[in-house]
Amino acid sequence: MASSAAVPFWRAAGMTYITYSNICANLVRNCLKEPFKEEALSREKVHFSISKWADGKPEKPILRSDTPGV
Amino acid sequence: MLRQASRLISRSATAASSKSVTARAFSTELPSTIDSTFVESWKKVAPNMDPPQTPSSFMKPRPSTASSIPTKLTVNFVLPYASELSGKEVDMVIIPATTGQMGVLPGHVPTIAELKPGIMSVHEGTDIKKYFVSSGFAFLHANSVADIIAVEAVPLENIDASQVQKGLAEFTQKLASASTDLEKAEAQIGVEVHSAMNAALSG
Numbered sequence: 001m002a003s004s005a006a007v008p009f010w011r012a013a014g015m016t017y018i019t020y021s022n023i024c025a026n027l028v029r030n031c032l033k034e035p036f037k038e039e040a041l042s043r044e045k046v047h048f049s050i051s052k053w054a055d056g057k058p059e060k061p062i063l064r065s066d067t068p069g070v
Numbered sequence: 071m072l073r074q075a076s077r078l079i080s081r082s083a084t085a086a087s088s089k090s091v092t093a094r095a096f097s098t099e100l101p102s103t104i105d106s107t108f109v110e111s112w113k114k115v116a117p118n119m120d121p122p123q124t125p126s127s128f129m130k131p132r133p134s135t136a137s138s139i140p141t142k143l144t145v146n147f148v149l150p151y152a153s154e155l156s157g158k159e160v161d162m163v164i165i166p167a168t169t170g171q172m173g174v175l176p177g178h179v180p181t182i183a184e185l186k187p188g189i190m191s192v193h194e195g196t197d198i199k200k201y202f203v204s205s206g207f208a209f210l211h212a213n214s215v216a217d218i219i220a221v222e223a224v225p226l227e228n229i230d231a232s233q234v235q236k237g238l239a240e241f242t243q244k245l246a247s248a249s250t251d252l253e254k255a256e257a258q259i260g261v262e263v264h265s266a267m268n269a270a271l272s273g
Contacts, residue, residue, distance in 0.1 A: 009258055010255045010258075010259060012251075012255075013251040013252050013254065013255035014251065014252060014255075015255055020205070020259060021205045021206070022221065023256065023259050024187055024204040024205045024221070024222075024259060024263050025204040025205070025221040025222040027204070027259070027260060027264065028202065028204040028222045028224065028263065028267070029222060030233065031229055031230055031234050031237060031264075031267060032224060032228050032229060032233075033227075033228050033229070036224070037230075043151060
């Protein structure tokens, strides 16, 4: 079944809507005036740790953190 | 045992009601209450079992559409980190849909619109409040309630024009020099968002 709907250019390039939306939001945040920019950039900070599991045991976790000192 | 049930039900029901059941299956107006003919036939065949439930019996009733068009539009404008407008009654909102600027008045047809980076304006009497929206969706319901969700929305005063110009130049240059599809797409997004901000600041 060939799709007949015209896909947006970002989906044709393999990007999902969430990625597109987050990129748009980041670009807007980077163009804000000073006090607002600080608050906005703090919204982008992420902090998470991923570990892959093999044979029922977690392997070394990958930590991604934008908050310093953690 | 239950495989025979449908056969037994159609056998016990009269020809007239089975015809009406077939007619009802294709009709555009489905009964909102439970089908009593089916329930009676079911009870004759399997009196100890409850009649099966249909998905619609689990649904909450849709909010009723007023018979006359309301005078005001109720807007709920939410961001992931804040509720910008909640239940605010306004005269009109203009949203930047991918199909163009869409004016929403009370009584608008129910629509789901994907938003592109652009200006959203909320009109209340003579007050107009404008926000630059990065992207999102707008759900317009039959009862004149508009739910608008965006990832980032900023008042136009908070945008720095020089940063916008810099960004536009940078991404136009990236678009020219991009090689892979993904790089091209990212550069294209950059150009679109910055042009929209540019137009918002000057328009």
